[in-house]
Amino acid sequence: MKIYVGIDDTDSIEQGATGETAKQIIRIIEERRWGNCQGLTRHQLLLHPDIAYTSHNSSMCFTAEIETASLEPLIEAAAGCLERDSAPGSDPGLCVAAEEQLRDVESLIAYGYETKKRIITKGEAYELAGKLGVHLSEHGGAGIGVIGALAGVGLRMTNNDGRFQGRLELKVPGAIINVTEILCSNLVERVQSVDGYVLNKNEEVRLGHKLKTVLLGGKRTLLVYRREGALVWKTCTNAHLEHY
């Protein structure tokens, strides 16, 4: 079965990073041979002074293919990981949604988008999780990480939100590489301009210093841009990607 695992609020201003906690959970799943995990993504939620996030209000999500019998032990192990490894003072939350058991995908996606627009309460998150039949639990502090954990899953299900964790290593910065070569790395599924044009396999891209991919159209996408009149595409900078 395919599952989505969302976590949020595992760090504090002084220590921890939710991406690192997610990677720890992935390691546990794979070491115990419960299944194979795919692409860890970061999803941006609403920035607002009245929300008690640490510094940037983002949540993390990954998917995994597992046997049904592994679902309960996996949830237990992920919860244990959050309780053990989250920073003191954090408010960690965990969401695990099994695709085949999910009652209403559209509601979950709508909730994900809603967390980008308005302040959501913990009660709203629990109520929706109950209706949809997804696991949602808190593991320390005020537990408000459940709001983002559920949102991370909903936004991942859109197939059009979030940046993949980590940087790509293709060639040295400044190198010009063609799209075929990029796709052959198996780290990227599509190369696309910020305007939505999908590059063909013969086109060339100049690599920047920090290569990151985003989730667009369900594909791990390397975004590029080109100044007017220029022939060569360039990979996007972090600033280009801030709204993904």
Next chain:
Amino acid sequence: MDDWIKKNKRGQVRFRGGSHDWLLAAGIAGNCPHFVLDDEDELLAEEERSCYNCRFRRWIDRYSFVCMKR
């Protein structure tokens, strides 16, 4: 001109340069004893040492952040 806007009701100061003043943010971070590079997934500026990449900046909306160390 001061690089920070006066304290809000929480006692925090807001960066005057908004979300895209790369030079100012790099200049302040270059001399800041509190600067700590944030997690790689949260970096915004290309130059590593920038308030935009600091663990102690807290975004209050899409356009500005407060410094948690001032």
